[in-house]
Amino acid sequence: MSAMLKGLVIAISLLVFPITYAAASHVDDPVEDRQAVMKHMGTEMKIITPIFAGKAEWDEAQLLSSIAILQENVTPELLQLYQSHIDPEDGSRAKKTIETSWDDFETRMNKLSLQLGRLMGEIPQGNATALATFKLVAQSCSGCHKFFRNRINDR
């Protein structure tokens, strides 16, 4: 192989390797993935909470859409992102208690999924019916954060 060709092969390898590595790391980074999920869920909760609180107009279509997104995220796949991926040095706020109290963590996640399903069914009946279930959803969020997320200045 000529020297120029060798040089070309090496240059391409040097380019491709870091790109591939970065892409692979991104796809396989459970911490980043679950943080993205949580942020996504927070975005939807930010939309629907004022509606339930009566601060924004009742918008059934928006509520159904947002809750559907929440349901799509609260899945066994999300659970897997936490299982055996808790490291105090990984820069996330996930506590080690997720692993030591896995059954509790899993139960809470499943309960949230059920609550979202119930909420979905109650939306068409209006706020008076759905509000109680929404409050349970909100408490599920804060309850999980209380036991399984490290504390910082969250007021």
Added chain:
Amino acid sequence: MTDKLKQKSSNRSFLISRLLIGTILLLVVIAFQYTRIPQPSIAAESIASADAAAGAELLALAGCIACHTNLDNYPYRLLAGGVAIDTPFGAFYPPNISADPDLGIGQWTLQDFDRAVRRGQNPDGMPYYPTFPYVAYSGLSDQDIVNMWAAIQIMPRYKQPAVAHDISFPFSIRPLMIGWQTLYFSPEYGPKVTPTVGDDRAAYLVNHVMHCVECHSPRSRLGVIVPDRKLSGGTLGKSQTVAADIRASALLADGWSTDDLDMLLGYGMLPNGDFVGSYMSEVTDATALHLGAQDLNAVTQYLLKP
């Protein structure tokens, strides 16, 4: 008598005299403390109009249920005793305050209850540790005390023994709290009638009933709230979790609106859509949700008033 014996005898006399003086001083302080905080009697008309339902709401709003109940175990045994409150001085375990006559406060009188909640003393006159927020509760009204007492009488009674506090020496010496109360506790003597509207109502809720000031204020090394920095932020527990600065200046600088505060207190949601965990979730889940719409509005307006 030899010189050595004379010396020994002199040392012993010195010690005895000092012990005697110390004991007398301690008795004087105890007597002073016991009588320093007078306990005005609650008006008969307040007692006659006791409202147990209102009292039950207050037990929730004031955090009595949140602290004195193990909310990690369902079904809840309300007021039967809570989980550890972690502080720099050690762990405090809120005792059983259900009306059980043996292991709760079933043998107390209304005056005993009032003395505990607003004067920080048990029925024997011994002081409570200020982890029990009697400093804030001293501003509760007569009517609210009566209503809470009425509620406790009709709530279920539990035979659940209290867990001993796990406090580091020398703070574990409870009589030392007599000195602490003498120096740092001046009860506010709450009103006879509960404020019901406007800033008076909001201030009453923030400073006394919900005692936001107890968590959200800095404290000295002896656990005393720094008087001119109330609500400017504090740290909680051994982990020194930050309780934010919630003075109007700080909230407004951070862009908080009354709607944001409504969402936080009503649902536990922060302005970015995240939901509180840690200590504040105990407030939003167990206490603030008992705020009626009018009270919630008063509190959020009050907190954002410069």
